[in-house]
Amino acid sequence: MIYHQLALNVPLYPLLTYAYPTTLPAGTRVAVRFRNRLVAAIVWESDIQPEIDLSKIRPIENILSDGWQLPADWRALLSFTARYYHYPLGQAVMAALPKGLRQPKAVPLPKQEHIYSLNALGRIQPAPPARYHKQNALWQRLLAAPATLHQLKTIHTQASQYLKQWQQQNWIEASHIPACGSIPTSLHQLNQQQQQASAEVQTKCGQFAPFLLYGITGSGKTEVYFDIMANIMQQGKQVLFLLPEINLTPQLMQRVRQRFPHTVTTVLHSQTAAGQRTTNYLQAALGQAALVIGTRLAIFTPMPNLGLIVVDEEHDYSFKQESELRYQARDLAVWRARQAACPVVLGSATPSLESWYKTRHGDYQLLQLSERAHSNAQLPQIHLLDIRRLPLDNGISDIIKQKLQTNVARGGLSMVYLNRRGFAPALFCDACGHTFGCPNCSAKLVLHQHAGQLRCHHCDFHQPIPPSCPECGNQDLTAVGQGTQRIEEYLQHLLPSARILRVDRDSTAHRQDWSEIYHTIMRKEVDVLVGTQMLAKGHDFPHLNLVVVLNADNSLYSADFRAPERLFAELMQVSGRAGRADCTGEVWVQTRQPEHKVYQALAAQNYVTFATAELAERQELGMPPFSYMAAIRADAHTMHEAQQLLRQVQQGIEQQHALPANVNVFGPVPMLMARLAGYERAQVFLESKNRRDLHHSISLWQNWLLHLEKSNPHTRWLIDVDPLEM
């Protein structure tokens, strides 16, 4: 018997040993019995010396992927990912596979699509008589240009039958459809900066080279990506294009299809149906698709000819998975580019301070687009409106009211942005001061007027709006603050003739809603948009010329050291919506702290100044990117239990004096959101300037946690490397 190390979906750090009569190559998908259930597994290593009792080792039941293995570079990526994020390798491997490949069932490989063309003999044949009009149409189509079965089926569903006939006559030939296909020249003429950026990346083709493409909103980053992608794909290489889910819109896909009409493109995101995702994954893995577009999970797609990775909106937090395997796809993209020896382009109008810092140190090469791509498009004018002494009506000052009225009157499109859905963020008792909190979370319940409910935005708790205060019985309950619903209602009252549309998670609950909303806006059937982040990202409305930002100050009070960076990026993004194409835009930001660095940098529309100042502050405090961090978290029904496990580990390590001197430990402290979905959450931060020592310390903590978890059975724990949550 030959023994193999297998990756299975079990929460154990070591791999499991199974036997097979012959040596199976690493990367083979197999089915095995685990606890007497048939599950899928991936061969990680063959011909090993078992470290456990031979009697416990069971046989591999059968081999699932005949003739295809998960490639060595993919396995190296997962080994690295599991090690770096301190996550069980078996579970990491399974998280990187689409559902179809996690099942103990064989999956047929996608057949490479054929393209059919009439050969010389075929071309001199008479066309089928016109009375057989479907047959004739097929023939005419093939006469005009080669076509795929898929295309021919749109002419006649029985196309394959006739193709077979004609193939037997030796009139047509079938050939594999090329992954890349011909790429037509772009309709967009790149400006000088764009050309230069594209050229810089292309000179590094075939070698590891990380770039940060810093381009202001509207500077045409996408055209630059497309230009580089076209070049790389024409060399027969594959391109991986990552972007936040919210930006993966039908409009974006439309642009891709227009620019690369003959390129086999595959889309991978969490909304793709499971079966389709497996097919797409395999298409990329077999090199049949030249272009892979997807959200963070697409970083794990095997690509045999990877020639370029693009990460658009690289500052976006959605690249970090905040559960289970807590990977940062942007960072893994850089790792993969190094492994594949290819360029990687991270793009943003407000780069993450981590990436910006790396350009300062020459780790990443900086590419800048400082002009709007369309020379007639102006930057918006951003105004800060100090509301400390101004009367507000539903959170809106007179000046803003007038701005909105004027813009509606002259037929412009306005947007009122606030990052709070619902009617009001809190309900308050005037008599005793009682507020309604979520019983499961440390958060206030949000008033949803239309639904007649108080809802928690962090868990699924909800209750009917109470008629009176449960503390004192008072019936005068006041809705405090503004949510999008309330603003929508108020604006309808203020601007009775205006067509107002609210866009937030509540108004776009169904998949279709967004595209309907989008088209309504594009048909200019809306005067005022009210919405949250959804509205700020991913969609351009060329005729939008007034943006109003309400209640942004809330984020300034956060204890999270990344809050200013986040707010700045968010406000720059919202502001960038105003005045694209050929109309000048105006942005008005209501604030009580106009002197704050975030607002000052925003008004000046100066990312560089902001980043420089913010980095200086981070350096002073020894925060990332000037140090590396990891969070060890524990949760339990009581904060005491959660902190107890962490304290026990801390004491154990202290007694052994095992912690490297250059690793600092903070905590245990409650998380900023201390209670979530019924669990009290505590954490310890490990911080060091030395990555090796940090990781050594994490492993130390991990081993102690594995040892002490038995005596704390009600406490769960996890490790978050390079954490974003605080």
Next chain:
DNA sequence: AGCACGCCGACT
């Protein structure tokens, strides 16, 4: 994580 095993309270 599941899923068995096992040891005590409240049912027929």
Next chain:
DNA sequence: GTCGGCGTGCTC
């Protein structure tokens, strides 16, 4: 006497 509550421990 048994049914089932979940605390404990293992998984190749």
